Amino acid sequence: MKIYTGTGDRGKTSLFSGERVSKSSPRLEAYGDLDELNSVIGAVASALDEGQSGLKDEIQAIQALLLESGAWLATTPGAESTRFLKPFTIDPANTLEAAIDRMNASLPELKHFVLPGGHLSASLAHMARTVCRRTERRVIELVEYEDGESGPSQTMQHILVFLNRLSDYLFLLARLCNHNQGQGDVQWNG
Amino acid sequence: MERVGGTPRFSARLVDRHWLAPGILELRLTRQEGVTFIPGQFLRFVMDGYERDYTMVSTPDAKTIDFCIAMVEGGRFSRDIQKADIGTPFELTGPHGHFVFQGPANSAVLVATGTGVAPFVAFCRSGLGTGLLLHGVGAPDRLIYRDILQSALPGYVPCISRPFEKMDRPDNAFAGRVTHYLEQQLTQGVYDFYLCGRGAMIRDVTALIDQQFGDSRLFIETYD
Ligand SMILES: Cc1cc2nc3c(=O)[nH]c(=O)nc-3n(C[C@H](O)[C@H](O)[C@H](O)COP(=O)(O)OP(=O)(O)OC[C@H]3O[C@@H](n4cnc5c(N)ncnc54)[C@H](O)[C@@H]3O)c2cc1C
Numbered sequence: 001m002k003i004y005t006g007t008g009d010r011g012k013t014s015l016f017s018g019e020r021v022s023k024s025s026p027r028l029e030a031y032g033d034l035d036e037l038n039s040v041i042g043a044v045a046s047a048l049d050e051g052q053s054g055l056k057d058e059i060q061a062i063q064a065l066l067l068e069s070g071a072w073l074a075t076t077p078g079a080e081s082t083r084f085l086k087p088f089t090i091d092p093a094n095t096l097e098a099a100i101d102r103m104n105a106s107l108p109e110l111k112h113f114v115l116p117g118g119h120l121s122a123s124l125a126h127m128a129r130t131v132c133r134r135t136e137r138r139v140i141e142l143v144e145y146e147d148g149e150s151g152p153s154q155t156m157q158h159i160l161v162f163l164n165r166l167s168d169y170l171f172l173l174a175r176l177c178n179h180n181q182g183q184g185d186v187q188w189n190g
Numbered sequence: 191m192e193r194v195g196g197t198p199r200f201s202a203r204l205v206d207r208h209w210l211a212p213g214i215l216e217l218r219l220t221r222q223e224g225v226t227f228i229p230g231q232f233l234r235f236v237m238d239g240y241e242r243d244y245t246m247v248s249t250p251d252a253k254t255i256d257f258c259i260a261m262v263e264g265g266r267f268s269r270d271i272q273k274a275d276i277g278t279p280f281e282l283t284g285p286h287g288h289f290v291f292q293g294p295a296n297s298a299v300l301v302a303t304g305t306g307v308a309p310f311v312a313f314c315r316s317g318l319g320t321g322l323l324l325h326g327v328g329a330p331d332r333l334i335y336r337d338i339l340q341s342a343l344p345g346y347v348p349c350i351s352r353p354f355e356k357m358d359r360p361d362n363a364f365a366g367r368v369t370h371y372l373e374q375q376l377t378q379g380v381y382d383f384y385l386c387g388r389g390a391m392i393r394d395v396t397a398l399i400d401q402q403f404g405d406s407r408l409f410i411e412t413y414d
Pocket residue numbers: 232242243244245246257258259260261262263264265266267268269287305306308388411412413414
């Protein structure tokens with residue numbers, strides 16, 4: 001399969017549902033940020049030590065979910081092509097909550113602010129957290145832009161909950177990465 | 191039938207192979223119980239050391255799974271498929287792809303070059319044929335599935351890109367490329383364009399759609 005098609009050379013691209021849209025449209029902005037988020041999360045996984053395969057698997061499962069939510073973002077709501085998309089339910093958000101509780105229980109109680117930093121894997125997890133927050137803002141913008149008064153579809157709601165939980169997960173993941181390296185949180189002494 | 195990472199994998203035997211037109215073979219494979227697809231989808235042939243994709247021209251419930259395949263100079267599959275004996279089993283995965291009929295939202299303009307007409311044959315045979323079909327070929331004798339397409343579609347326009355004898359001119363034919371037809375003949379409007387074939391046609395037609403039919407929807411299947 002060829003990587004380039006030449007169909008996007010004039011600033012437009014096709015949505016999965018067929019519409020030609022500007023590459024700067026709110027839908028593409030949201031989709032692009034989600035793609036960036038997935039890439040930064042990939043970098044977190046790459047920076048983990050060999051011994052952390054369980055965590056790596058968990059991160060890769062999250063990446064697969066981001067691809068699935070990306071497919072929804074690349075499709076106009078209600079289009080015929082949504083029948084090809086895997087339903088995005090509330091389950092992924094619930095799974096993240098369980099992982100958050102597990103990580104929280106294994107970490108010392110937080111009594112101070114932390115600086116984003118420490119081990120490379122932790123720094124990247126903090127970066128992923130901030131990209132995740134931006135992605136969430138972009139998805140909200142998209143939903144407000146397209147759905148107006150009617151509010152987001154159930155799928156979009158599930159994606160928004162997922163992104164919101166994912167930021168919290170990434171915060172704890174950053175802490176866990178530092179603790180796994182035996183260096184603890186980087187405290188803010190302000 | 192087994193599944194590999196969620197995609198079915200199965201084997202099917204070659205039951206028939208004949209020339210549809212110069213350089214274009216039609217293949218028929220047995221369709222095993224349970225093998226199904228949506229018209230417009232393709233199957234992947236898993237060969238010895240390489241894989242190739244081909245779009246079905248038959249309906250999902252037909253006795254055989256049929257394909258039309260353009261022979262490519264020096265092509266690996268092109269060579270292997272001509273040598274294969276009737277009865278040879280092939281390994282396949284699929285169905286794959288999302289190039290399917292998207293519902294009657296806007297009036298449809300189907301654009302194909304060569305064997306890129308395959309998904310539209312499947313649409314027509316499944317009762318989903320609608321709108322205009324431009325079939326771009328080099329010469330009139332390459333107009334495969336003409337009878338089916340002509341009877342199923344209100345607008346079937348063969349577009350013949352090379353000069354040809356007047357007496358060979360098929361009914362309703364346009365002398366020129368599909369892009370020229372779209373440029374010169376298609377009235378302004380909002381359409382659902384379905385493009386299938388080689389990348390160069392898809393790139394040129396997409397550029398034209400962006401310029402002249404901006405609010406249309408566009409679905410593409412690239413053969414390379
Ligand atoms: C989703 C999908 C569906 C497809 N469906 C069909 C179909 O229904 N019918 C069909 O005929 N093909 C179809 N193709 C193309 C097909 O998969 C092969 O690429 C094609 O048959 C060439 O395979 P080959 O092994 O014979 O040649 P290869 O060994 O792959 O190629 C040999 C040489 O020929 C060139 N070449 C490849 N294809 C062409 C071509 N079409 N015209 C001119 N030069 C070419 C290559 O660049 C290469 O230099 C489809 C492709 C995709 C991605």
